[in-house]
Amino acid sequence: MRPLKDAQLGAFTFFASALPHDVCGSNGLPLTPNSIKILGRFQILKTVTHPRLCQYVDISRGKHERLIVVAEHYESSLSDFQKQGKTASPEKVLQIAYEVLEGLEFMNKHGMVHRALSAHNVLMDCKGNVKLAKFGLYHMTDHGADVDFPIGYPSYLAPEVIAQGSFHPSDSSHDEAPLPSGPKTDVWSLGVLLFELCAGRRLLHNIDISERLKFILTLGCMDDIVTVLAEEHGCLDTIKELPENVLELLRKCLTFLPSKRPTPTELLGDSVFNGVSCLYTPFQKPVSLFSSSLRCAHLELPEDISDLCKDDDEDYLSERAIDEVYHLWCLAGGDLEKELTNKEIIQSKPPICTLPNFVLEDGESFGQGRDRSFLLDDTTVTLSLCQLRNRLKDVAGEAYYPLLEDEQSSLPQSNSSNELSATVTLPLIIRERDTEYQLIRIILFDRLLKAYPYKKTLVWKEARVDIPPLVRGLAWAALLAIEGDIQAKYESTDKDTPIPTDRQIELGWSLTLTWSTGRVWIHFVPHFLYLNFNNEALAYACMSAFIPKYLYNFFLKDNSHVIQEYLTVFSQMIAFHDPELSNHLNEIGFIPDLYAIPWFLTMFTHVFPLHKIFHLWDTLLLGNSSFPFCIGVAILQQLRDRLLANGFNECILLFSDLPEIDIERCVRESINLFCWTPKSATYRQHAQPPKAVGDNGYGKTATYYSSDYQDMPKTDLSREPLALCDLKAEVSPRISAEDLIDLCELSLAGPTKRTKAGKPKIIAVDIRSVEDFGRGHISGSINIPFSTVFSSDGELMQCPATGPLQNYKGRVIVVISHAMKSAAMFAAHLVKVNFQRVCILDGGINKLKPTGLLTVPSPQI
Template sequence: MSNSNSSNSSNSNPHHHTYKKFGIEICIEYQKQQQQQQERTVSINSKGYKLSIHPFFFKNKLSIQLPSTLTPGSNSPKSSTANADQQKYISSYVDDAGIAKPLNQSIFDIFSRSKFLSTLVHENLVEFIAAEPSKKHHDQILLVSEDYSNSLLKVLQRQAKTSISIPSNTISSYAYQILKALTYLHSNNLTHRNLSIENIKFNEKNEIKLTNYGLYFLSDEGENVSFPIGNLLYLSPESILKESKGSSNPKADVWALGCILLHICLGYCIWDDNDPNIVTNRILYLFGFNNTCQTFNTETLEFQEIDPPEHEFADSQYSRANIDSFLLSIKSKIQNDNLFEIISHCLTPNPLDRPSSSTLLDHPHFDQFKLNDAYKPDWIVKPSVIKSMDLPDNLTDIVYEKETRNIVKDYDVFSGLEVYYLWKLMGGNIEKELISKGFAKPSPSVHKLPLFVPVKSSLIQSGTSNTQPIIKSNNSILYNNEVCIVDIDNLFVKFKSAFKSNDILKSLEDYQAGYLLNQSKKDGNATYKASSLKNNVEYQMVLIKEFHRLLYEYQFGDPTLSQPKIFRLAKSFIPPVLRGDLWSAILGVNDKEAAQLYYSINLDQKGPNDKQFELDIPRCHQYHPLLSSKQGHSQLFRILKAWSLLNIEKGCYWQGLDNVASPFLVHHFYNESKAFASVKAFVDKYLKILYVPNNMASLSEIMLTYQQLLSYHDPELSTHLLNIQLEPDLYAIPWFITVFAHLLSLDKIDILWDTILLCPSSLPYFIAVSMISQFKSHILKMNFEDGIKIISMIPSVDVEKCIQDALFKFNNTPLSTTVNKYISNADGDLWWMQEKPMDARKKELFPRIGIHDLINSNNSNNTDNNGQPLPVKIIDIRSPSFYQQCHYPNSINMNPKGSKTPTQMESIRGHPIVVIAPPSDIEGIDFCNQLVKWKLPYVSLLNGGMDALQHGASTLLIYKNQDDSTKQ
């Protein structure tokens, strides 16, 4: 099994059964029978874990208009009076002009690459956590990663002071761990290119952690930065000869490893010098160039300056003569022959002959380290049933087991991303950290900067006509390997406080009873639960730990047991740091099954909707760095194509699917199979009836239901929209066909979908009603011409307020209002269940309810402003004679056309109103429509009226004979 999977550790270690593999390790101990009463022992194994911030500047590419006289590469003199036709635009790279400007394609691509780095998981790599744009400089990015105080540089400095050499076995262990990390990076098509003794860190268990491995990849192999990446002492010769960009060959890292191992063995870098040109010439001499003014004296073991011989450069290129002579002279300094052989292989001049990291890792010298590697993948052999195997080796084990039998040890690991999220939740700010520790200076307000900065010709440098000009500022930004270390000890204190008692964990048991809203006992008002928990650090720590356990069980255990628990627990709050995984689990997505399905689809074939995808994708949420990047475009294209090919029998792609897929892609960037499976599950649950070739009937049904619910909860707004002829078809179709993803920004979609995914598929109706109701005061002043402003206002909606209002409306609306009450080929006796033409149904401004909602109406949660319950008022508008023969308990018989009716209805304003009409339904429809126009809320018509009650709930009715017998 390859070492790239070495994150799957030994089963004997309890940490290997955690959802996250590397990070802050937490162990909670308590007595099994007393866990509810006593305090628990919390131990944190951070291994010296810290956060680091590495600021670096990238190049902005701008198009600047210059006169022809300033055009780089122009040798002929031009008149200073050149007309405008002689001016043209040139593309220029700008280091740091200090001008505020929007994010551009360079930074978008950097962000997309950073997401790939955050997917890397290996025991010998620090976790790359995030890349965030600087708020001070528009061409600066802040890289946040795991870090440690101790480094190989410090180890060598201590060794130099004590004059004690590092044992060869320890050096070999270093080589083994570095090669494991390099092999993993190279298997993911990444070249470190920055390997040096400063970037090799140690945790408190003396395990190697490579840092700064992502800068070369982030900068597009050095293309987006104005400085060379890498330490000159460890740069491979081919990287030096490639000039600015250097070599992207991963074997450059192998050369760097050889240099580092040699540095450790000797205690110093033998070709180091204060002059970079001398260092370069010494390295090129070892590479085989004999005209570099440098040679190596094998007797004094020092480099010496000489006069260059008169022969061509290429004659001796890749020759091993110089490096072999050099290594042979210092062989006595390297005690281990195998280690010397590895160094010799690493320092092979010709990169084609130089072995790869994986080849070196298979060297027999490393076999002993592989046997004792705690992170090696284990093959578990099922033993045969032998009686002696069940017996203990000694009685001491039995005694110890008995003593510790009641002690429970609960392990978990918080990843670097989660640590960073919690640190920010506690008030951590990377910009303030940089300023407080001297890595950045406070800058003046952007309003104090000049609006226009002229670019002088003296700032433009160019070599030849074939090279692009580079605009340099006076303070050109160079590569700086310094990082700002952030101490997170206060976070560890918070961890212990959160897990020490069982109070928070016990409170999580209440999530089974709650339903996204907290009900106030004093006034009956409900508040959105997530709003009150999003800043509670200790609660989120415990919540994340519980989600870790459930997500691990979901992926590797029985999902039928863990998924309902995830669903119920998510109702309390969904931590943003786990949002993507939780969404997928709630939708029933399994990682392995998703990969099998996705990679079984042939994406190389030409799809029927490819050209439409190419048109839609560049318009989809292009303000978002990931979705506007090249990688974002290609991943979204493949996901949409996979869905299209999987549903090719429908022959239909609806515009808007790109918006639906976008949130899942952002949360599963570089995990296309999981993003695709999540999109598929989401569409199947919420949009299946809409993403078909002919969806007009479904759309009409949805628009009618939305219109009726709007009338039910806000008849004033509903009637106004109808009066100005602004029907739902003119503005609301994109809301439902994309579940608001086309309308809102992704940060608002995240909050909205957290709720939608946990509720019945009818919740989007109530979201739409609450959303438009937020702008009621503006809409009531509008006419039809101003109606388009509704669309422009909706993106500014207060999402949390909208969710709170929608959930309240959902909980106080009869369930049958959103359910289709008609069936095809219904029995004639069940006339109320027979299908009706849509044109006729559109005349009904109110919803219909079923008899079950009427029967359960006593459990209504409607309350007045004082929190007092408002009982349902049942209005029976049949003739008095029919009413006396049979009626529903507590119903009121009323003449719908009576002169006192308006006054009577006004007296019950605010109460839910259910109308029981004669069988013809015409009177009932007219009466309910009139109540809506009178702006009475909560009006509904009982579907089927008294006939439906007699058919399904006859025992609840009061008959005339019953009244007579009662009187007697």
Template structure:
């Protein structure tokens, strides 16, 4: 394969390799170090305390998780410990190039000991392939704007199949070129002269080319160079700076000139192209790939196909696919089909904790008693002087392997059917059949999932077998989106695996199309009037979360918010939009374009017109509808809060303006929004009712001051119970009860009401369509009819509920009732409905009303009478009272003379 590329060929940065599967010899390891601490009480230019260096490192580390290349050891996680300790988890292979040279056996014998090496290549061919694979890895790293700066024999790890896995390429980047740590980055003998001479810390990617040249020289000569003390190593490297032929300078110091001249000319030419002192003359990694020495075929570096991933269930391979599903013995084991990020995710589910593993190793963390680190002098500015430096702050390149045996045992015990049932179900969905072994497998899968879904959500998210089942199901659905949009809706109704939550949310919001180009076209840099407020709000947004408090996150926040403001000229930035942005940024931290589209679609769906410059009418209507909804479901609590004058304006505006992101921490918002995104724009109102219901016992005993204090600092709430209560309330609420004239798609046929009317009426209004749907036998828990109007994109499975009892209370005068009424309606004229004390009158009609307490009561009649009766029923603490939003004249075609009178 010729590596020279024409101008129209894609660049290295444009190539997106899939996340690598587990390679032979894979393990996981941690590398730990201490970040530089700040002086006490040090503040930045904005007057806020300086961000901890470990937090800065955490924010920059997220980019490393997106780097996917067959020759890179993947970065998986970064955890922070006490005293600025940083623990980095990465893919790890025990063997490396240094072991080839340091082994007691010859390099050839060491190579032949690799378990999966086929033996077809000799040593020189292997050295060439190792060099080319390392160069490809470096070219990819450089294309993403990173510099390795620590390249050495030890950082070139080797799989059991003798393929390169380059490690340590992210340390220089995450530490801001060494500014965040108290030690230099790099191995001196592998660094070029300019890196040792220039103390600024920001070096060219060509630094790595020099280092790779030293590695190639060592491998070609089969000898590790620079085996003398550090001062001599630095002196020799600096001597190369004044030499016209730095290669010869190094060889003469080691007396290896003859051995070097015995190498093939293409090898020597490649080494000398790397070991050039002048940066302008030294080849870049991209240029070096066109060298004749690099002209070899590397199968694992074939460019991945663009577009949808290949899927054997679509096309002519369906028969072979069905045969595979019926023969589970042919299915691979879990270890063979999981990528390294998924393996680490399951490692954590088995109880793995990288930070705890590091802290258990006393030899790995060397520190002395704190009393020996006391300073001799402390300046008023908070700087300590004269303290002896703790050796734990020195750099150590030692890695600690994580125990993988528990994960291997768990994965071996997993039935392959669990992993591939998702494929068989998907195959049946596309084939449109439910019979046969695959169909039986699908029914068994659905039954098992339904049974497990009855467990608490926290348990399900920590159950490895259940998560494997769900993850393999969602992996196929996400890969084939948007073809599988409806299936994603159905599966998400059960639960959403945390690993795929970001992708599933994007699918539920309908994110698709070229959102990258759309985001790129938005002006995110020009100054605007909102910049000052955005800059004030961002440092206060979810600062308990280390990732979102990092400078990298703040920069992303700013770009997202400015992009949203610029692309929505009809809106303005309101405080709270930053909190609304936080869940999407945390899930799509490395994909700002997708986070932006999710935010835009979320605001359009749930917060339509909330960010107008004058949003007072929208907010007031929303609060009035919420107040009426509380009265509909819990009139006792609603009346108590009204008597205490504790109105929603005092506590609920941050709820709805931020969709509860200002109230709950992110880990609770994830579960809350999992349910929210499956339902319509009325669901946030139901969440608010559920919060009040969960605090009901306390609120009924509180006065105004206690209520204010309660919602100033929201007490701990059971989020799973809150979600289930909100769903139950949503199911029990006819769509028209939550009607708002300022909603995105106002319901047809409903009467827009003024704010005065909304506040005067204690009960909500119901449409004639919802009334007749309830009279026809619709249940409050049945989502099949009620939800389709809210969410046409998919269908949530209905939960069974008893048939709803509905009482239509006709409050018109008796004469009008006798002329015609709705079938089954009860006549109770407004004038005689209540006693002077406001109690129900003693009559048969009142007994029928009392018998329906707890069920839906719909009041119909003229405007003033129906409002009086409905308000009085609310004051008598009747739940589920609604006013029919329809005049009697409109109902005449449906009316008939009453069959009997009470």
């Protein structure tokens, strides 16, 4: 959105038509309230941005079908000319006409007409330029069908609109609704406006409405409507003195027959504007963040570089976008209903007075029908920014222009937290409601996103601190490494022909949405659409990157092998991080198949409400495809005490109505689990295959905070695929030889891979015989021969947990053998006796022999 500049925030309210309570749709369900329909149509209006149109900002729904709309507003309007009783100069008339037509033409290109054009809806900014207000009222109300009042003003309505009469869907006297008004309707209204400017008085102001409408309809019999109107209002001499091009413009606008009346586009190209059109440059839509065009192509440095310097008394807040200012206004305590109530636009009445009728004890009935005059109050209330400005008065001017090249900061400290360092430590829900903190975070992310993808590393860095809700949609797109011309890719996508991925629509958790452009494949997760409601291309691009990354092949017609592998790896993660819980759940038969499938199919949207999912996904998108396993384990650990205390039936009931989950704790613990999990431990052969260098499936990739193991170059030390039956037979996960070497090297190199006590995080347990161990082993490993623990027939003889392993509890235990079956048995027993973080070296000691890293003990002298 464009900056606030000299504009203000204005709010107006109206009621949608109330639907009868006893009427249902063809599907047997209650009808969608008209206020909900209006709210949905409003969303597209926020994307209609033009210098001649007042920017729509927000809409809120209140009680009794009340709607409150927030938009860009200016105190000055064309009605000021009428109040002063002055006529506008011909030059001013042509300027206003041309600018109004520019706005109307842009609306028409978006399939909209104004229909409510009037003197008080044509606003003027501080430079005297036109800003059309309330241009979306006709569109959002479905051409007036969803409200009980007509859209437009009798004095300005075109004759064809008046001839159609009023209409309401509940009125049985009308067989069919009138056709929606077209662009030419607004041209007539413009003609009336221009006539009033030239005459210096309101048209038909002192005539009764019914007489006024009759008069307008009789104009069809007149040859020169402009002359007739001038005679009727006693200003014929004034009108005759107008230049010929202005008179010609009035006659073309006030053409009675729509078929002969020009459209705004035709009128803009008319010769009457020959001396005006050259003063205006055609409007060019700003280049979006994700496109193939150069976003900075229009930027120019001033001749005097000092012009860029700001004065000490600069109003920095006015430089911010309108939606930012409104968002901060709400955080600072702004209340729309309170503002309208203070101006007596919303009038509260005792409940008994709002009833259509009420009956006393003696049976006497009192009351009246609903007062329809309160359904539309055309007053726009200016929202005061004093409270917001007072809240931000201590924010230094430098905070509005943060530096992005500060290399001194380090994670998790943020560049933007210098002034509000204490706030960073507060819970996320508090930070999101802190006005000053959100201002600084929004400004920082706005600058980083404008520099995307050049500053993608900093976007990732700051996202690890938190993501401001206002910019979450674009921030998620950046985290998913969306680049390129997403609109062209979206438009080239066939959205109608049935494809195999339509299988997703058939699932119980799917969500299919339809727009005017056709069916869009947005499945089971409405969140990208929620954040990019008016940008289908961006929502599609985000989903195109999200699904392959986290849900690759989950929605095949036969996806059993994919799901089963995923659930098996999840079971191994539970055993790895919480063996006691894993043992209990396995003992009572409460396996992940019974509760976790909807978790992963919907990436936990089946578990959490929307506001919690936003916080969860802020972190999820920073991790790789294995991060959902850690979230699942974190959820189970929050329910740990109840799960351990209950049997199968109680656990089923517990998950049928899942208790409240602390989302911040879940995120915090899932990060900790993720950091403790070796990358190869979550390897899946049915995960997304390795991508080409620089390709994320939807354009060039960003540097991931933690890359997928599948994306790493494969070597002889990499983990090998395992058949599903063999994978299910093992309780503990396998890790690759390269992971083991990496972890061992890091543990020796410094404290980054050590526990808080300073001990290494990993211990290798070699279960080969003493002789084999002596021929070569991993440096620092301990030897517990398998033969001393298990008999030849697999029976346990001695528990290894009572030996030297007791000293290594809490570390990652890697079981190494030359036989994978023996290693799996040994690891399973460690899990059974509640040893955490037990895993198996994939391929055994044979994988390490070619590396030359095995240590041979020196012979004793």
